[in-house]
Amino acid sequence: MKRDFLTLWDLSSDEITALLKRAIELKSGMDANRCPLIGRSVGLLFEKASTRTRVSFEVGIYQLGAQSIYLNPREIQLGRGETIGDTAKVLSRYLNAIVIRTYAHSTLEEFASHSSIPVINGLTDLHHPCQALADLMTILEKKGKLKGIHLAYIGDGNNVSNSLIEAASRMEMNLTIACPEGYEPDPDLLERARSSAKSEIIILRDPREAAGRADAIYTDIWVSMGQEDKAEEKKRKFKNYQINSALLPCAKKDAIVLHCLPAHRGEEITDDVMDGPQSAVFDQAENRLHTQKALLEFLLT
Ligand code: CP
Ligand code: NVA
Numbered sequence: 001m002k003r004d005f006l007t008l009w010d011l012s013s014d015e016i017t018a019l020l021k022r023a024i025e026l027k028s029g030m031d032a033n034r035c036p037l038i039g040r041s042v043g044l045l046f047e048k049a050s051t052r053t054r055v056s057f058e059v060g061i062y063q064l065g066a067q068s069i070y071l072n073p074r075e076i077q078l079g080r081g082e083t084i085g086d087t088a089k090v091l092s093r094y095l096n097a098i099v100i101r102t103y104a105h106s107t108l109e110e111f112a113s114h115s116s117i118p119v120i121n122g123l124t125d126l127h128h129p130c131q132a133l134a135d136l137m138t139i140l141e142k143k144g145k146l147k148g149i150h151l152a153y154i155g156d157g158n159n160v161s162n163s164l165i166e167a168a169s170r171m172e173m174n175l176t177i178a179c180p181e182g183y184e185p186d187p188d189l190l191e192r193a194r195s196s197a198k199s200e201i202i203i204l205r206d207p208r209e210a211a212g213r214a215d216a217i218y219t220d221i222w223v224s225m226g227q228e229d230k231a232e233e234k235k236r237k238f239k240n241y242q243i244n245s246a247l248l249p250c251a252k253k254d255a256i257v258l259h260c261l262p263a264h265r266g267e268e269i270t271d272d273v274m275d276g277p278q279s280a281v282f283d284q285a286e287n288r289l290h291t292q293k294a295l296l297e298f299l300l301t
Contacts, residue, residue, distance in 0.1 A: 003299055004112045004119045006105075008129050008166035015298070016170055020137050023287070023294040035065025036301050043091055043098040045071040045078075046122065048225045050101055052261060053122045053130065056288040057099050064293055069095070088114035097300055103226055118299040125159060125226060126186060131260045132163035133291040136171060138284040139216055142256050146171040148199070152214035152251065153177045154207045155241050155268055156234070157185035160220040160260050165201055169193035176202045178210035180237045207241055211250035216280075218258040219243050219268045235267065244270040248278065256280040 004010055011019065025031065042061045046054060054070070061068040073079045078087045088111045091098060098115065100108050101122035112119040121129050140146055151168060153161050157179045165185055168175035177185065184190075184203055194201050204210055211217055222238040223231045243257060257269075257279045265271050274281060 002116060002118050005129060005295060005299065006108055006112060006119065006121045007127050008132055008163055008170055010129075011170075013170050013172075016133070016136065016167075019133065019291065019294045019298055020140055022297065023133075023137050023290040024141070026293050027287070027290040032063075035063075036297055037061070037096075038065035040066040040096040040300060041069060041094065042066055042296070043069050043071050043095045044101075044122070045073065045076075045091075045098060046101040047073050047103060048101050048123065050122070052285055052288050053099075053101060057122070057292055060289050060293040060296065064296055066096070066296075084110050085114040087111070089116075092116040097296065120295065120299070123159060125224070126162055126189075127166075128159045128163045128260070129166070130288065130292055130295070131160055132167040133295065134284055134287040135164065135218070135258060135260070136167055137287045137291050138258060138280050139173075139256070141283070141287075142280055143215055146173055149173045149215045150213045150252075151175045151216045151218060152210040153218045153220075154210060154243055154247070155179060155219045155238065156222055156224065157183050157203075158220060158224050161185045162189050164218065165190060165193045168199060168201060169197040172197070172199045174200045174202075176200075176204065176210040176214070178204055178207040178241065180241065181205065183234075183237065207247055208250045211247055211255075214251035214255050216256045216258055217243060217248065217251045220260050221262065221264050222268055223264075238268070242268055242270065243273050245272055248273055248276075254278075258284055261285055 058068045092115050097118040099120040099122040103125050105124040105126035108124050162185050222234045259281045263269050
C-alpha cells in the first residue's frame with residue numbers, strides 16, 4: 001500500500017521522531033555511500049518557482065542512488081489539457097514516487113487519488129509539509145528537544161504557518177502566531193490541530209506578545225507565490241510584522257531565528273537579524289536535504 005506525504009497528518013508522531021533521527025544520521029555522513037534507491041526514478045512536477053525544494057530533492061534523490069526527472073507542466077501534455085487523473089495514472093507506470101508543487105491543494109489530492117505511487121507535497125497554497133520537517137529538525141538540533149518548545153510565528157497565516165500548526169500539534173510544541181486580522185491560518189486546519197494537541201496553539205495580533213517566551217521565532221514572506229495581485233495591500237497590513245532588532249529581544253536570550261526562505265530582506269526580516277548570531281536560517285535550508293532523503297527512504301524502502 002503506497003503512502004503519500006500531503007500534510008503532516010500523513011505521519012504519526014513516532015514516525016516523525018524516527019524520520020528526524022534518520023535525517024540527523026544522514027547529515028552526519030553515516031551511510032554516505034549507501035544507495036538504497038538504486039534503479040528508482042522520482043518525478044518533480046513543479047507549477048511554481050523553487051530553489052530549495054527542487055535542488056534539495058534532486059540532489060537527495062541522486063545521493064540515494066535514484067534518478068530525478070524534472071517535469072515542467074508547460075512541457076508535458078498536462079499543460080495542453082491532459083487530465084490530472086490520466087497524467088497520474090501514466091506517470092505511476094514509470095516513476096516510483098513524485099514530488100508536486102502546485103496551487104490548489106485539491107489538485108495535489110486529485111493527483112494522489114489517481115496515483116499508485118507515493119505523492120509528496122512540495123508546496124501547495126495550503127500546506128508546506130516538507131518545509132515543516134526541516135523546521136522540526138533545526139529546532140531539535142539547536143534546542144535538543146521539541147516537546148514543550150515555544151515557537152513564535154510572526155506574519156501571514158499561509159501554507160508555511162499551516163504546516164507549522166500541524167507540526168506543533170504532532171510534536172507537542174507550543175505555537176503562538178501573530179498576524180493581522182483577516183490573515184489568520186486556515187480555520188478548519190487550526191481546529192483539527194487544536195483538538196488533537198497536547199500543547200497550546202494561540203493566534204494573536206501583537207508580535208511582541210507572541211515573541212515573549214519564544215525559544216524560536218519564525219517568519220515567512222508577506223506575499224506568497226500566486227498572491228502578487230495583493231502585494232501592495234499585504235505590504236501595508238504587515239508592516240509591523242517584521243523580525244528586527246527591536247522584536248528579537250522580546251524572545252528568550254538564546255532564541256533562534258527561522259525563515260523558510262526566500263526572504264524579502266527589509267520586509268518581514270531585517271539584514272541584521274537574518275545575518276546575526278541567532279539566525280539558523282541557512283542550517284534550516286540545508287536540513288531540507290537531510291529530512292527529504294529520510295522521507296524518501298521511509299516512503300520507498
Ligand atoms: N522554502 C522553500 O520551499 O523554498 P523554495 O521555494 O526555493 O523551494
Ligand atoms: N509562503 C511562501 C513559501 C515559499 C517557500 C509561498 O507560498 O510563496
